[in-house]
Amino acid sequence: MRAVVMQDRQVRLTELPEPVPGEGEVLVEVLACGICGSDLHCAQHGAEFNASIRAAHGVDVLDLDRPIVFGHEFVGQAVAYGPGTTGRVPIGGRVVSVPHLVRPDQPFLGFSGPETPGGYAERMVLSEELLLEVPDHVATEEAALTExxxxxxxxxxxxxxxxxxxxxxxxxxxxxxxxxxxxxxxxxxxxxxxxxxxxxxxxxxxxxxxxxxxxxxxxxxxxxxxxxxxxxxxxxxxxxxxxxxxxxxxxxxxxxxxxxxxxxxxxxxxxxxxxxxxxxxxxxxxxxxxxxxxxxxxxxAFMYSPGEFARVFEHLVKGEFHIAPLITRTIGLDEVPEAFANLSSSPSDAKVLIVPGR
CATH class of the missing domain: 3.40.50.720 (NAD(P)-binding Rossmann-like Domain)
Structure with a gap:
């Protein structure tokens, strides 16, 4: 599959093996993924980010010796279920999720390696128990703003x-x-x-x-x-x-x-x-x-709780947010390196969405 990876402060388009859903996981096709300011910061200041997290929590978030697949603001479409799943979201159903996997090491999606890619890829794996199904009346682009x-x-x-x-x-x-x-x-x-x-x-x-x-x-x-x-x-x-x-x-x-x-x-x-x-x-x-x-x-203020993520999604589904102006541009995976180069100095962009299938 195609994916954008970051390594040595460079962002590039490449091909990676398709991830395989494990116990309790689902393979999804990424429909849209936002570029976050933290992605831009980590591309240029990954060592400093690690140092801050290490001093506060004793761990490194980024493995800077390996390629990282960014993307933690995503909407996916269920493609296949792994073992130990219920299939509660139909194949083809759209989903959002907090960017974590329910595994012993709790990978943080969007800040991990090629085996657990974030949304800067054509496909990714998610934990079934964390999925929130996107109703038909909610646009994919707006659902991508949940995170x-x-x-x-x-x-x-x-x-x-x-x-x-x-x-x-x-x-x-x-x-x-x-x-x-x-x-x-x-x-x-x-x-x-x-x-x-x-x-x-x-x-x-x-x-x-x-x-x-x-x-x-x-x-x-x-x-x-x-x-x-x-x-x-x-x-x-x-x-x-x-x-x-x-x-x-x-x-x-x-x-x-x-x-x-x-x-x-x-x-x-x-x-x-x-x-x-x-x-x-x-x-x-x-x-x-x-x-x-x-x-x-x-x-x-840093991040959010899973409960806050779910409450925001509920408000979004009810149409209680006026958020359409937040999305200023959509791009394909091949345009991501240029977008990274330009976003820090672009006054006209707010949220840029990556559409991997574009």
Whole structure:
């Protein structure tokens, strides 16, 4: 089968043996798979990513001595069942799944080798017990957004949102845009969104952001504070020692570039919550004294639980997300190396989907 592999920071199209489903597993044809920012980061900073995970959990996620088949945002079509399965999803049925296999070593699909490829391949194996069947009325392209929406959903959960919170989304790349979609689905607002790219600001607006800010022209923090000022003269929360009365404020850092956390610390109203969802692969720093005197809450969000993945899929099936603008381009496997070269500097792309059969 055809597949895209990453090795030695190079992404290339090649041919691999078709994976064989083991006990309790199903072989699927990949219908669509999103390119995630973490794929781009790991291609260029795999050693740094391993070092961070090793320091936190004592393991390496990536085996950088072998080819890696990326792709953890996928939709597949059941092709064949392995031993010990029930066949509960008919052959030809479409499925999504959390990107893990139920094996003793629990391979993380999209970050493993050719034997357990991710969605940058024509076929892959999944664990039957983790499958969620995609109903006929849900488009394949939208189903492929389940995983990135689950990441955004978890970030919003980490914020402990209250009904009167005013959110600021800093950075309108794929994760920031997905967070906007989740916030809109949750009925939170007004949503303030900031990005230097005019194309991404337009995408933020189309996904439901209420106030769009060009940071080079206007301070997103001033717009955020103005949005948090009570409209009826009856504020819901006092902003600490400053005396300014504001609704509660929560910021989502979705850039992953050194210095952004400190900018948010400096610009945030007192007692704000800050959720870091951007993946920064290099050391960073901020001024703890500034966060302390403002009594800021600094939180980090990574991945999601299987339950959150299932809840996001349920919302998607019910049509409760407005997410179509997230998908800006579809490509074939042969176009992936060029897409990797261009995505880091492309202001017009949000979620690029790989369609292996294209």
């Amino acid at each position: 990135p929406l689950a990441v955004a959903y978890h970030a919003v959960v980490r914020a402990d949102l209250r009904p009167d919170d005013v959110p600021l989304v800093v950075g309108c790349g794929p994760i920031g845009l997905a967070i906007i979609a989740v916030l809109r689905m949750r009925g939170v607002g007004p949503i303030v969104a900031a990005d230097f790219s005019v194309e991404r600001r337009r995408l933020a607006e189309s996904l439901g952001a209420d106030l769009i800010v060009h940071p080079a022209q206007t301070s997103p923090y001033e717009v955020w504070k103005e949005a948090a000022a009570s409209a009826d003269g009856q504020p819901t929360a006092a902003s600490g020692t400053s005396g300014t009365q504001l609704r509660p404020t929560v910021a989502f850092e979705c850039v992953g570039v050194p210095g952004v956390i400190q900018q948010i610390v400096l610009g945030s109203p007192e007692r704000s919550r800050i959720v870091v969802a951007g993946l920064c692969m290099t050391p960073d720093s901020f001024e703890p004294a500034q966060a302390l005197v403002k009594e800021l809450d600094l939180r980090f």
